[in-house]
Structure formats: C-alpha cells, structure tokens
Amino acid sequence: MGIRRFGRALGRLSVAGLLLYGVTFTAVFAVDQTWPRVVPADVNGATIVCLGAGAGVVSANRATICGEIAAANPESRIVLSGGGQGEVMLRAVEAVGVPESRVLREMVSESTLQNALFSGRMIDRTRPVVVVSDAYHLPRSWASFRLMGYRDVTVASTAAVGCGWRCARREAAAVWFNLARYVVWRCAFWVPDEPRDLLLY
Numbered sequence: 001m002g003i004r005r006f007g008r009a010l011g012r013l014s015v016a017g018l019l020l021y022g023v024t025f026t027a028v029f030a031v032d033q034t035w036p037r038v039v040p041a042d043v044n045g046a047t048i049v050c051l052g053a054g055a056g057v058v059s060a061n062r063a064t065i066c067g068e069i070a071a072a073n074p075e076s077r078i079v080l081s082g083g084g085q086g087e088v089m090l091r092a093v094e095a096v097g098v099p100e101s102r103v104l105r106e107m108v109s110e111s112t113l114q115n116a117l118f119s120g121r122m123i124d125r126t127r128p129v130v131v132v133s134d135a136y137h138l139p140r141s142w143a144s145f146r147l148m149g150y151r152d153v154t155v156a157s158t159a160a161v162g163c164g165w166r167c168a169r170r171e172a173a174a175v176w177f178n179l180a181r182y183v184v185w186r187c188a189f190w191v192p193d194e195p196r197d198l199l200l201y
Contacts, residue, residue: 025172032136032162039065040156044073046128051115051141052082052089058134059085061158063092066132069156070098076130079122081106081115112141113182113200116148128152136167140175147182 050066052059063080070076070093078098080089086107093103104122109115123129129150131141135157145153185199 020176021172024175025168028136028139028171028175029165029168031139032134032164032168035135035138035157037135037157039068039072040130040154041072043069043076043128043130043154045075046073046130046152046154047123048073048076048078048130048132049115049119049145050078050080050089050093051112051131051133051137052080052085052109053134054085056085056088059089060092062132062134063089064096065156065158067093067096067098069130069132070102071096077102077104079104079106079119081119082109110201111178111181112137112144113148113178113185114197115141116145116150117197117200120148120150125150126152128154130154130156132156132158134158134163134167136163136171140171140178144178144182 048066048069050063053062059082066078066080066089070078078093080086080093080103082089086105090100090103090105094100106115106118106122109118125148129145129152131138131145131153133141133155138155138157142153142155181200185196188196188199191199
C-alpha cells in the first residue's frame, strides 16, 4: 500500500511539474515573439548593464544595443557583464561611438544571477539600471536583478528577431533552476562570499 501511495504521489508530482514547465514555456515563447525591439528613451543617468552570452555574435548584438542606448543618454554608463566576451562587447560599444571611459567591465560572472550580483558590487543598486539581453531572457534577467537588491530595473531587448522554440525550451527550465539556485544561495548566508557565490554558477 505504501509503495502504491508513493507511486501515485510521484505521478501527480510529475504531472504538476510538466504542467508548470508547459505554462512557463508558453509564457517565455510569447515574450520572445512579441517583446518590442525598441531602444528605451529617457533613461539618462541610468547604468546600462549589458549581459554577455556564450556566442560572440549574440554578445556583440547585445552590446550594440547597449551602445545605442548610451549614445542617446550621455550621462549613462555601461557595465559589460559576463565572462569570455569582454573584448567583443567593448568593440561593439565603441563602434557606435561610446568611449571606453564610459564602460565598466565585469568579466567573472557565468550566470544571470552572477551578472546581477557581481555588477552590483561595482555600481549603486539603488540607482536605475537598464538590463539588455535577448527578449526570451528578459523576464529572468529582470527577476534576477530584483532578487539581488536592485530597486529600479528596466529591461531592453536586442534588435534581433525572436529566438524561437529552442531558446524558449531551454529558458523555461532555466527559470526554475535559477530560482532554486537563488534559494540555496540565500540559505547559505553563513558561507564566505567567494565559495558562496559559486552556488550561483
């Protein structure tokens, strides 16, 4: 009897998990296909946080949008955040006329939560920030920066077309993995910062 009850409970849990994943996938796909690709206006003075990606062309596309926002808002500065693509992103920013003197580089982070955490050690989290990424990634980016204590977060998409179902499939799982990592990181408050930060990798 106990094994049967366990089996039924496991079955219900699996169904609930699949439903939750399906709802998340649908929401991410809808955002990816419908989010407006426009450069936000009236953000002068805000810090523009440009999230790097694994592929150089994706990082360059994001950095180009960051540069366009910064060029239109001369009191704003840029944080290039994400390991491995710093030079690619810097060249893209400079190509639209933004000098390196207006750019900070955070080249350690390997996840969206680390983007938010490590960038926040370089800038004032109480000031407005504009986070730039691909459309499918914006909800998780916004949530990550809010969880890390930023008070005023605006998000902006690259000019690229929607990534489609492949990105939505991966992102739907990443949303919940992100949340689980954050909970573990928060509960490990007694661990020193350096090893604790690895929990967000």
